[in-house]
Amino acid sequence: MQKIQELQKRLYNLLLNPHIRDWERHLLKTTKDSLNERNLNEQLTKLEAELRPLALRNNLTPDVADFYQELTGNQVKHSTKRTHLITDPVHQQRAVFAGGCFWCMVEPFETRPGIISVLSGYTGGTIENPSYDQVSSGNTGHVEAVEIIFDTKLVSYQELLDLYWQLIDPTDAAGQFQDRGNQYRPIIFVSDEQQENLAQKTKQAVIDSGKYKKPILTEIKALETFWPAENYHQQFYQKQPKRYKAIKRVRQQFLAYQRLRGKLRSVAQKIRRQFR
Structure with missing residues (x-):
């Protein structure tokens, strides 16, 4: 009963x-x-x-x-929604990044020292408490993103920015990798002037590097309300490792190819400058 x-x-x-x-x-x-x-x-x-x-x-x-x-008898791991809190305002901060499917944005940050919690969610849109289906339609203005709580004594916002630029294709504003649509565009969401200044500097450094032939289209925007995604999407890399690894492999292959092209482009630019 x-x-x-x-x-x-x-x-x-x-x-x-x-x-x-x-x-x-x-x-x-x-x-x-x-x-x-x-x-x-x-x-x-x-x-x-x-x-x-x-x-x-x-x-x-x-x-x-x-x-x-x-x-079907499988154990469901519940999300970090209830524990995803800043408990030490002096030494803890938030960072919010959008870089395509949030499934692939959690592990690279969560496995770094100094990261307290990473939550998948939606931000930047026009409706409250959106669902995955609503965001996936591309009509709400939201993007899939991750909110990171980190310990500033162990890792800096600058270091998180440096990692972020390694995870995305900054020239693609129509999605990321195999994920296409407005909800997958790359955006750095900043919560204060200090974060904005650092984000702008790193973006300019990417532009100045000359590694990309196409324009750098990653946006930098003021942080809006961050809506946590459903439990199913939290820590996806732990819940469905095989599926996650297959998706991650596609991203890594593209990024490796893009980095190789960037190196070749930088070498070619140096050679051209020598013969001017």
């Missing part, structure tokens, strides 16, 4: 979620209304079978995707 009550409560909370799709809502409501002690296993088996085709294609809305993992 307790198991049914817990499950009905879980289903009820999902039904209250405004961001799940109508057909998901229909399946969940049908299951909730049909549950009893005698048909529990039958109803759960039926629900799992109905959700499976979309789950295998990674096409469930995030919270339903988490529920499906629980339904």
